[in-house]
Amino acid sequence: MKFVISLAFKNLTRYKRRTLITAGAIAFGIMMFIMVDSMLGGAEYESVRNLKWYETASVRIYNEGYWEERHQTPLDINIPEGASVVKKLEESGYTASARTVFSGDMILNAEDFGEDGNLSVQVTAIDTAKDYDVFHYGDTLVDGRFLEPNEEAVLLGSWLAEDIGAEVGYWITIITRGNGGFYEAMDLEIAGIVNCPNPNVNRTLIMMPIETADYYLAMEGAATEINIKLPDNADVEAEAAEIQKTINSFDSSVKLRALDWKYMASDYLAMVEAKRGGTGIVLFLIFIIAAVGISNTMLMAIYERIRELGMMRSLGMSDGKIRASFVIEAAGIGLIGSILGVILGILANLYVIYIGFDLGFFMRDMDIGFRIQSVMRGIWNIDTIAGAFFAGTLISTLVAFIPTGRALKMDIPSCLRHQ
Numbered sequence: 001m002k003f004v005i006s007l008a009f010k011n012l013t014r015y016k017r018r019t020l021i022t023a024g025a026i027a028f029g030i031m032m033f034i035m036v037d038s039m040l041g042g043a044e045y046e047s048v049r050n051l052k053w054y055e056t057a058s059v060r061i062y063n064e065g066y067w068e069e070r071h072q073t074p075l076d077i078n079i080p081e082g083a084s085v086v087k088k089l090e091e092s093g094y095t096a097s098a099r100t101v102f103s104g105d106m107i108l109n110a111e112d113f114g115e116d117g118n119l120s121v122q123v124t125a126i127d128t129a130k131d132y133d134v135f136h137y138g139d140t141l142v143d144g145r146f147l148e149p150n151e152e153a154v155l156l157g158s159w160l161a162e163d164i165g166a167e168v169g170y171w172i173t174i175i176t177r178g179n180g181g182f183y184e185a186m187d188l189e190i191a192g193i194v195n196c197p198n199p200n201v202n203r204t205l206i207m208m209p210i211e212t213a214d215y216y217l218a219m220e221g222a223a224t225e226i227n228i229k230l231p232d233n234a235d236v237e238a239e240a241a242e243i244q245k246t247i248n249s250f251d252s253s254v255k256l257r258a259l260d261w262k263y264m265a266s267d268y269l270a271m272v273e274a275k276r277g278g279t280g281i282v283l284f285l286i287f288i289i290a291a292v293g294i295s296n297t298m299l300m301a302i303y304e305r306i307r308e309l310g311m312m313r314s315l316g317m318s319d320g321k322i323r324a325s326f327v328i329e330a331a332g333i334g335l336i337g338s339i340l341g342v343i344l345g346i347l348a349n350l351y352v353i354y355i356g357f358d359l360g361f362f363m364r365d366m367d368i369g370f371r372i373q374s375v376m377r378g379i380w381n382i383d384t385i386a387g388a389f390f391a392g393t394l395i396s397t398l399v400a401f402i403p404t405g406r407a408l409k410m411d412i413p414s415c416l417r418h419q
Helices: 002-014 016-056 067-072 082-091 158-164 199-204 210-217 236-248 266-303 306-314 319-354 382-399 401-409 412-417
Strands: 059-063 095-108 117-126 141-144 153-157 171-177 183-194 206-209 225-229 256-260
Touching (some): 016 319, 016 382, 082 225, 082 236, 117 171, 117 210, 153 158, 153 199, 158 199, 206 210, 306 319, 382 401
Parallel strands (some): 117 206, 153 183
Antiparallel strands (some): 095 117, 095 225, 141 183
């Protein structure tokens, strides 16, 4: 057996060009597999992060009846004395902030925008002192300034501002129904424009101070939701259950309900799960392409050496030893290719993770489902890297069995005459 192993490794160096070409095909397939898996995994990771950071927070508290009616953004199904509930949560060790969300029509001022127009919008009224502790808007301002308490002003998402031609200093009018059904018009100045990594926010965001909304909408201190920030690695289901116990102990005139972000984003997560299935198909196809390339190269390498195989048989070498030498040689090529592929995959992944690919040229006007604005980055997936390494070596080894078996069925004269 020692002779067989020695022969196999001598053939690796004797046929250097063939070894390098075959190993290169393996390395390229493994590199592409690692890189694509990294990019798709990174898109999913950043989407979840941006969802929590800019849309849902970690846990949200509603009036128990609000969730089923949330698409109508009812103001009468609210949390009375929202600031008091926030204070009690802070005393329990949570970082929390109240918000009021309502729908309306945005009327564009012809003096600023050049022509009259209106747009159905959803407005989020925030506690300007606490909201940025829960959400991550602190470094997203691209023009103007952040909101001040009690002022009649708004922040706009950058894509929304671009779509309507808005600039800092322009005025808009929001027409909506207050708490009780009365109509109210609010003239609001655009104080700032924000641009965050979440495209949904950039397309639709309109923020105003909660004190101003409270006055115009007759909320009397009530809020429609209270958002809570938890560590990124927190078990949100367990934490939401603990928060539910905490708010159940509050003296409140309504029953409150704590929902974790996974529950609130269940539709999005279902879509991600479907995309994950599609991702698996893409990765499987890449794997098949790589496997076919490896197989084709190995088949050619072995069929080119049928005369050599016949010579070894004529010298008295057993079929088992011949097969073992070719299989070990193929395993060696697979090992070299897998090592090179993993190295190239890691190097490519460094670029993907720390720089990424800017896809903003089409993601501005196309919703691909992921909560990423433009740059697609990757993540480290050790399981994928290890799996690709072992798969490359194993495929190369298994592929050698088929052509070697066929060649061994040929008689010695036929092998020696083979061209």
